[in-house]
Amino acid sequence: MLSKEKAREVIDVFTGATKHHTVVNIVENGERLTRFSNSEIHQNVEIDDTIVNLTLHNGKKSASSQGNAFDKDSLLKLVHDTEEMLENSPEGEQEFIPTPIQKVPELTGDSGLEKKFDIKGRADVLKRCFSTLDKDYTAAGAISLDKKMHAYGDCMGNFHYMNYDTLSFSSVVTHKDGATGYGAVTANRLSACDIDAAFKKAYEKAKTSRNPVFADLGAYTVVLESEAVANLLLFMLFGLNGDRYQKGMSFASDKLGQKLFGENLTVRDDVTNECTFQRFFDSEGYTRKPVTLVENGVVKNVLHCSKTAQKAGISPTGHSFNNLGFMMGSSGGYPLNVVMQGGDSSLDEMIKGTKKGILVTHFHYCNTVNPRTLQVTGLTRDGTFMIEDGKVTTPIKNMRFTESLLDAFSNITALSRDLNLVDVYGYPSLIPAAKIENFHFTSGQK
Amino acid sequence: MKEKLTRLMEYCKELGADYADIRVKDIWTQSLAAEDGKMKAQSSSRSLGCGIRVYVDGSLGFCATSDMSALEDAAKRAYEIAKVSAELQSEKIELAEKPTVVDSFATPIEKDPEKVSLGDKIALLLSCEEAMREVSGVSRTVSSMSFRKEEVIYCDTDGSYITQSFCQSGGGLSATAVDGNDAQTRSYPTSFGGNYARAGYEYIEGLELLKSAKKCAEESVKLLNAPDCPSGTYDLILDPSQMTLQIHESIGHPTELDRVFGSEAAYAGASFVAPEDLKNTLVYGSPDVTVVADATCPLGLGTFGYDDEGVAGQKVTLIDKGIFKNFTTSRDTAAKVNVKSGGMSIADGWHNLPIVRMTNINMLPGDYELDSLIAGIEDGFMLDVNKSWSIDDKRINFQFACEIAYEIKKGKLTGKVYKNPIYSGVTTEFWAGCDGVAKEEYWTLYGVPNCGKGQPGQVARVGHGSAPTRFRGVKVGVADVK
Numbered sequence: 001m002l003s004k005e006k007a008r009e010v011i012d013v014f015t016g017a018t019k020h021h022t023v024v025n026i027v028e029n030g031e032r033l034t035r036f037s038n039s040e041i042h043q044n045v046e047i048d049d050t051i052v053n054l055t056l057h058n059g060k061k062s063a064s065s066q067g068n069a070f071d072k073d074s075l076l077k078l079v080h081d082t083e084e085m086l087e088n089s090p091e092g093e094q095e096f097i098p099t100p101i102q103k104v105p106e107l108t109g110d111s112g113l114e115k116k117f118d119i120k121g122r123a124d125v126l127k128r129c130f131s132t133l134d135k136d137y138t139a140a141g142a143i144s145l146d147k148k149m150h151a152y153g154d155c156m157g158n159f160h161y162m163n164y165d166t167l168s169f170s171s172v173v174t175h176k177d178g179a180t181g182y183g184a185v186t187a188n189r190l191s192a193c194d195i196d197a198a199f200k201k202a203y204e205k206a207k208t209s210r211n212p213v214f215a216d217l218g219a220y221t222v223v224l225e226s227e228a229v230a231n232l233l234l235f236m237l238f239g240l241n242g243d244r245y246q247k248g249m250s251f252a253s254d255k256l257g258q259k260l261f262g263e264n265l266t267v268r269d270d271v272t273n274e275c276t277f278q279r280f281f282d283s284e285g286y287t288r289k290p291v292t293l294v295e296n297g298v299v300k301n302v303l304h305c306s307k308t309a310q311k312a313g314i315s316p317t318g319h320s321f322n323n324l325g326f327m328m329g330s331s332g333g334y335p336l337n338v339v340m341q342g343g344d345s346s347l348d349e350m351i352k353g354t355k356k357g358i359l360v361t362h363f364h365y366c367n368t369v370n371p372r373t374l375q376v377t378g379l380t381r382d383g384t385f386m387i388e389d390g391k392v393t394t395p396i397k398n399m400r401f402t403e404s405l406l407d408a409f410s411n412i413t414a415l416s417r418d419l420n421l422v423d424v425y426g427y428p429s430l431i432p433a434a435k436i437e438n439f440h441f442t443s444g445q446k
Numbered sequence: 447m448k449e450k451l452t453r454l455m456e457y458c459k460e461l462g463a464d465y466a467d468i469r470v471k472d473i474w475t476q477s478l479a480a481e482d483g484k485m486k487a488q489s490s491s492r493s494l495g496c497g498i499r500v501y502v503d504g505s506l507g508f509c510a511t512s513d514m515s516a517l518e519d520a521a522k523r524a525y526e527i528a529k530v531s532a533e534l535q536s537e538k539i540e541l542a543e544k545p546t547v548v549d550s551f552a553t554p555i556e557k558d559p560e561k562v563s564l565g566d567k568i569a570l571l572l573s574c575e576e577a578m579r580e581v582s583g584v585s586r587t588v589s590s591m592s593f594r595k596e597e598v599i600y601c602d603t604d605g606s607y608i609t610q611s612f613c614q615s616g617g618g619l620s621a622t623a624v625d626g627n628d629a630q631t632r633s634y635p636t637s638f639g640g641n642y643a644r645a646g647y648e649y650i651e652g653l654e655l656l657k658s659a660k661k662c663a664e665e666s667v668k669l670l671n672a673p674d675c676p677s678g679t680y681d682l683i684l685d686p687s688q689m690t691l692q693i694h695e696s697i698g699h700p701t702e703l704d705r706v707f708g709s710e711a712a713y714a715g716a717s718f719v720a721p722e723d724l725k726n727t728l729v730y731g732s733p734d735v736t737v738v739a740d741a742t743c744p745l746g747l748g749t750f751g752y753d754d755e756g757v758a759g760q761k762v763t764l765i766d767k768g769i770f771k772n773f774t775t776s777r778d779t780a781a782k783v784n785v786k787s788g789g790m791s792i793a794d795g796w797h798n799l800p801i802v803r804m805t806n807i808n809m810l811p812g813d814y815e816l817d818s819l820i821a822g823i824e825d826g827f828m829l830d831v832n833k834s835w836s837i838d839d840k841r842i843n844f845q846f847a848c849e850i851a852y853e854i855k856k857g858k859l860t861g862k863v864y865k866n867p868i869y870s871g872v873t874t875e876f877w878a879g880c881d882g883v884a885k886e887e888y889w890t891l892y893g894v895p896n897c898g899k900g901q902p903g904q905v906a907r908v909g910h911g912s913a914p915t916r917f918r919g920v921k922v923g924v925a926d927v928k
Contacts, residue, residue, distance in 0.1 A: 031902050034531075037708040041531040042539075045508040046523055047797045047902065049495065066491035068512045085488050088564045090572070093484045119530050127534055140711035142901040172712040182712075217927050247586045248624030331486075364715065367836045369847050370866060372629050377845050379838045400836070400843055400870070402924045442924040443870045445842045 001149050002028055002050055002070075004108075004161045010070060011153030014054055017079045020086060021057040021098060022155040025283050025323050026050065028163075030147035034122040036171075037140040039130045041123065050149075053283075055323045056082050057098075060091035064323060094307050098156050099285040107162040107278055112190045117145045117167055129199040133173070137206060141171030143195065152285045160281040164188060168423065169195045172382055173206040179395070181205025182361050182382030184227065186423045188277060205361060205383035212395040214446055215386065221357035221413075222439040223350045223387060226420035226431045231363040233267070233340060233431065234424055235376045236405055240293050240301075242308035243332030244371070251374040251406060252299045261297040261409040264343060268292050269303065269319070269335035276337035277427040281318060288318030293335070297410070303333030338429035343415030350414045350435040357387040358396065358441075374405040377442075399441040411437040451601040454517050458500055459603055461525045465501040465541065467602035468517075469754055470494075471796035474560065479590040480571040483579050486588075488564070495796040500524040504538025505531040510797040542780040542787045544757050546604045551751025552611040554744075555646030559593040559615050562647045567591060570655065577659035578621045583667035585624040589659075590639055591617030591650055592895075594907075598754075606756040614747065614907060615649040616642030616895060621663035623670040630669035630865055632849055634662040635892075636687040637831050642893030642907070643745040665850065668863060675851045675867035677923025681826035681916065682869060683819055686890040688848055689912035691832040693807055694894060696873045697730075697737055698908070700841035701764050702899075703773035704802040707782065714899050715839030718873070719770065721783055728770035731877025734915075736810045737765040739774050741789060746806035746909035747893030754800035757789035764807070768877070776802045794904035801900050806891070806909030812883025819882045819916045821857040827922070828852040828859070828914070829867055845870040869922045876917060884913035 002010075011024045028050040035043040052075070055064040063085035067078045117125070122143050130139060149163040170184035183202030187193045224232075236251075244250040252260065270290045271278055280288050284306050292300045304312060305320035308331055319333025351359065358380075366378030379400045386394045414435040421428045451468055458466035476490040495512035498521050507527030511520045574589040594614040601607050618640015620633040635641045635653060643649045684692060699705065700717040708716060719728065741759030743749055750759045755777050763771050773783070776791035779802060793800040820828070834847035851867035853860045891911040898905060 041534045044527045044531045047510040064489035365836045440928040442927045
């Protein structure tokens, strides 16, 4: 892992080598991933890569380069290549505004995850899980320890550094006749990493998913476990990107401040919540601030990078992913610390209170059909059951939904008190279970 | 480098490896995007590193590093990982035999994109922007191009040593018209960044982006004011740009043998196709459906000399006149069904493990003139350019949305267009409804630069060639339910 001191040295090489405004992001990705299928380890990998992103600005011009070589000659070549791009480019739309000096809390330290989930530790926990399976069941999935570092520096004197670990586990348990069940956990602290419980859940779901039947298409009351809620919420979050909003490509375009969802929907991006992935600065060096996205159904805010914030006439809130290469050309901001407010119910209570409905574990391959109406499609997977007269009864074959989330999130009739840590595009987020009326399943597997 | 890598392979054997291989990749990329008439972003990247696989007593370990001075450490780590893997492995990994090869390959190109001036590239993009923005009613325009060059060295303990150079070029346009309630986009030559090939800058010139810019913008405005596509059961013709996604999702992925054996079960899903289907028992589609995996196809994004296991790129028939014939395979998956590797094991970058990937999954052309396909439809649509895609975890139920539907009535295009067309189906039923494929002169090759699979996630660059194809009795829209 690149130390704080070494990161600063690298940044100093850049800022000392060019007259242009300099922004540097150094990102280190270490993945230790053990993948399994048929209850065996079939892929076991260790990957380390450190990437430096250099962005130069000059008025309305900007250019970026990336590299993974850290000797001085390579760093200076990166400067040269970026300067050449900058000097040969025409002006863009906006004048660049340098990031003022920010005070950012530091996040470093040992989470204990690496010690517990080293190569042997990962194998041991899997061995323990597999030993609980009857002979007709097999498990597939992955357990991954991600070790990351992010350093930011610019010629204004901002310097931020953080390192952090995340542990993620997901598994599908399959019966030989095809029934499946899913369990997952994602966390950045040891106390939240109960892999055995997640695996047990997958196993239980598989056991109760045998001999599924076809269900009629149509509108249903659905009880969604937290993972399924997160699968849908993701698309609402994409729509709250400031760039999409400003370009008329969002369901919220021209509707900021309007009530578009039910009273019981409140979603925040809250970096102060320790259970989420606390990254206190963004790739433009701004301090990340908590932002209320939706409050009591009213769309309060979209998320910005510095450019879209400038257009909106507000200060950046530290949600940019610019200057990181992989989202080249993307603007606006994205959430990393999603906390969806719960309610006063529980999963069991929601099921008991449902006369006829469908219990969904999670969704698969969801995609936006129409971003302006927030129409999304996807399929159920790994544990889908009928609910009849307050009880979970028959497992059913997977079905496809096509639904506008403007409708779905206006038809939430219950939310669980408890929030669960689930993966929202790779980051631990706190999400309740939810009961939604009038949710449409539009096709199936026959 | 050859001496260094050969020595490393000997070191792996000294450690106790039964087999080992290494891929060294030096990757350059460049991306340029203009938006709303101005340059939005220009960036380039360079990444060098290697990935080492070590097999010990039927177990696999993999370690990747960018520190080219510490290869023995990485090899040792891969060996240690393999030893731990063995503790939770009952079935040993076997690798199908392959010949020892010393060879090289390079993408044939005319113009190296790295040597074309930035000014020329930017000038083209801004010209396209200007042309699109001349159309009244257009809100947002995007013009982009991107390039990727890879220098790859492969070496293994069998004595193979292969050097390859790949060059990828791609670009495209999109125009979006927006009003208070709706936003409609038209893309050229296709969506999500355009079309891509393994080729030099001459490919960008061949796309004729500027020539199509105005039409692209005009259609986005036309779509904004068009009615929504009706729901019902219709006959459809899918343009090759949409056939790309149809083939990719409902043939390419379900025929990946690692997926069949459960490798992706917890992530991207499994498949409805089973190893027993190699006995010519699976009717995948109508007799009009013949699909090949062809790593030798000129310009194909999935074209190469050798895969990332040192197996020669080749052409394999996946479906022959509707009957399923073969899977896409790697050495370990091929061994499980007693066949030779199909040479389709690819790693994304140097830092990932090679896994089964599509190469160029192409549907062979038929005999029809396009007019004849259209003439055979009483009431239906021709759909163009994908907007959204979704398919279940066994690759059975799918749903696609396209940018535009052109109305066909009584065997003729009426000139009327509809927006927001969606169609869905069940894979083998859908392909069984194929009853006409246009001839070779209509056959077009598209490149998909962002196929996702694997944990850690990997991106593959794959090709799909097809001609306009007619399907009968397809469910369009969801109004029967909602």
